[in-house]
Amino acid sequence: MVAMDKIVSLCKRRGFIFQSSEIYGGTGSCWDYGPLGVELKNNIKRAWWRDSVQSRGDMVGLDASILMHPRVWKASGHLDHFADPMVDCKVCKGRFRADKLEDARCPQKPSKQPGQHDACQLTEPRMFNLMFKTFMGPVEDEAAVAYLRPETAQGIFVNFENVQQSMRLKLPFGIAQIGESFRTEITPGNFTFRSREFEQMEIEFFVMPGTDEIWYQRWLDERFAWYAKYGIRKENLRLREHDKDELAHYAKRTADIEYLFPMGWSELEGVANRADFDLKQHAQFSGKTLEYFDEESKQKIVPFVIEPSAGADRGTLAFLVDAYREEEVKGEKRVVLQFHPELAPIKIAVLPLLKKNPQIVETAHKLCADLRKRWHSVYDDTASIGRLYRRQDEVGTPFCVTVDVQTVGDEQAAADGKVTIRDRDNMQQIRVPLASVNAVMEELMDGGWAEVHRQHGVARG
Numbered sequence: 001m002v003a004m005d006k007i008v009s010l011c012k013r014r015g016f017i018f019q020s021s022e023i024y025g026g027t028g029s030c031w032d033y034g035p036l037g038v039e040l041k042n043n044i045k046r047a048w049w050r051d052s053v054q055s056r057g058d059m060v061g062l063d064a065s066i067l068m069h070p071r072v073w074k075a076s077g078h079l080d081h082f083a084d085p086m087v088d089c090k091v092c093k094g095r096f097r098a099d100k101l102e103d104a105r106c107p108q109k110p111s112k113q114p115g116q117h118d119a120c121q122l123t124e125p126r127m128f129n130l131m132f133k134t135f136m137g138p139v140e141d142e143a144a145v146a147y148l149r150p151e152t153a154q155g156i157f158v159n160f161e162n163v164q165q166s167m168r169l170k171l172p173f174g175i176a177q178i179g180e181s182f183r184t185e186i187t188p189g190n191f192t193f194r195s196r197e198f199e200q201m202e203i204e205f206f207v208m209p210g211t212d213e214i215w216y217q218r219w220l221d222e223r224f225a226w227y228a229k230y231g232i233r234k235e236n237l238r239l240r241e242h243d244k245d246e247l248a249h250y251a252k253r254t255a256d257i258e259y260l261f262p263m264g265w266s267e268l269e270g271v272a273n274r275a276d277f278d279l280k281q282h283a284q285f286s287g288k289t290l291e292y293f294d295e296e297s298k299q300k301i302v303p304f305v306i307e308p309s310a311g312a313d314r315g316t317l318a319f320l321v322d323a324y325r326e327e328e329v330k331g332e333k334r335v336v337l338q339f340h341p342e343l344a345p346i347k348i349a350v351l352p353l354l355k356k357n358p359q360i361v362e363t364a365h366k367l368c369a370d371l372r373k374r375w376h377s378v379y380d381d382t383a384s385i386g387r388l389y390r391r392q393d394e395v396g397t398p399f400c401v402t403v404d405v406q407t408v409g410d411e412q413a414a415a416d417g418k419v420t421i422r423d424r425d426n427m428q429q430i431r432v433p434l435a436s437v438n439a440v441m442e443e444l445m446d447g448g449w450a451e452v453h454r455q456h457g458v459a460r461g
């Protein structure tokens, strides 16, 4: 397993993820996605949305606002229960999670666990609510208090009736949402794993009471398979069912899909059976009946809810870690991110073999412009070909296309009108007519290297 500092350094060096407000010394547990990071994260969100919403007949989407009525958080239980036990150090003024002291570091030197320096004076643990508090409007008084949402789920529950009725949905059906959530996390610093501002990709799947256990299992299987579909190695994924005393205040049952992150097995996504907790709570606090009329039994019921709740940032980190490989090629170290082509930030790099040959450059530019219509493609001529390949390997570009003298011809030889396509993972190459590059790429992006290779053969090793 790759060490986290290698991932952090690659992310900064190659424009995936930067510390927020870095030039001011950074903002704790907040991160900025650079040019390649935003592509990767967007691709993950797009794949999730397509697979969870658009390609199913029983799901619809929603985009609710981050700021909600403060009573939402009373009803949901977050105001009363969404808290972590914290201790403060009276000497260094640090604040640490009482249940994670072994992961924390005291700011006094040498670096030790809080409480281990002679001078440390830790308070008794106290519960601190994890919600960010703010004020709506010009007056900063109790009546104006508002919270940044700590989960996107509540935006779905409070819109249950709007969505069900406007779309005339029949059980079972789900509502999906991707959006920012905020928590005042005290973090032990595992890069983006636990941030204060992060994106969730949540599904609330409403079912008939009594069918909830079946749907819980189905969603667990579905979500586990989703990570494997986009390339995460199965041996790095596992399921962990929560013990009764670990369950969140709303959950009847929860299992985490865990990933083997560099710091050990940790939650990647949670799948919970929230039963009818949320709809009943909102019915009680809002005074609206949030029920569903079942045509078959002619009865009104409160649906049960299965919630697969994934983090876009944690997912991005897992895909980055899992894709990372260090290999030795001809005595040299090669770093490669073996992203699934759908997730790769750049799909194709077009590389002219001789940047001083105007015909090669023109052909390469034209090809790149053409490929860009369909795939995120880049043109690069700023180094030797070996270096350009390594650069693209390091950011996970699945295919490089080179245009060379043979493509355009010279005084000695006629043009063959072909370009070389190189595969990132096996580093094999094929030679393909310019006119078929688009069609070949379609097949390659679909995982068809073996077939394309059989047709076009090896050009160079």
Ligand code: GAP
Pocket (backbone or CB within 6 Å): 150, 151, 152, 153, 183, 185, 192, 193, 194, 195, 196, 198, 199, 200, 202, 267, 268, 269, 270, 307, 309, 310, 311, 312, 313, 314, 315
């Ligand atoms: N609605 C249920 C819910 O929010 P959760 O287990 O607290 O459950 C779900 O969060 C997912 O959101 C986690 O599995 C994780 O992927 C992501 N997540 C939660 N807190 C996070 C944080 N502080 N930083 C990054 N991702 C986080």
